[in-house]
Amino acid sequence: ETGVTQTPRHLVMGMTNKKSLKCEQHLGHNAMYWYKQSAKKPLELMFVYNFKEQTENNSVPSRFSPECPNSSHLFLHLHTLQPEDSALYLCASSLFGRTEAFFGQGTRLTVV
């Protein structure tokens, strides 16, 4: 266990559904991230939050909407996804300014 917990572990959703992924860490970290890992591309950074403020958005489509209510929780709200969005979504956290990021086990998302 890395101390970063993601739920659910697996999710199957239709293209018209709305769902949310949850990430939680109690490591005292102040930076949290969403990454996408698909079979076709290397790990891709999606969003970065430092001290609850979004500091990076790597040209992610608006059908992905992040939310960081506090430094321990991070959500990824999903709506009207496409089949090509099927991937492993990984959450990570770190201390701001440190290179070591701790990853959760990911949510395996399948869009049908």
Add this chain to the structure above:
Amino acid sequence: GESVGLHLPTLSVQEGDNSIINCAYSNSASDYFIWYKQESGKGPQFIIDIRSNMDKRQGQRVTVLLNKTVKHLSLQIAATQPGDSAVYFCAEIPNGGSQGNLIFGKGTKLSVKP
């Protein structure tokens, strides 16, 4: 259409041998270079990092070498064990980028034969 998976380089070594995993990077201005290990069904796990002003750093059973002249990074694992079987990713933090803005390479799959 047919989906094509990401082709991962593979490395197969005998238990007890040393492993060398290589990575080429493109951004000569990156501040840090990092190695991550990802076991099946798990998220990536930090192994070791090296700052751009260094050329070698050692950890427990691992050594990272940085050759800025040819933009090459390598991870050496001494006395490889079955538990080292995983996909290994190199990552870089671009100069001026936030510390969390990791740019990952494609990964190398390491298989350890008992």
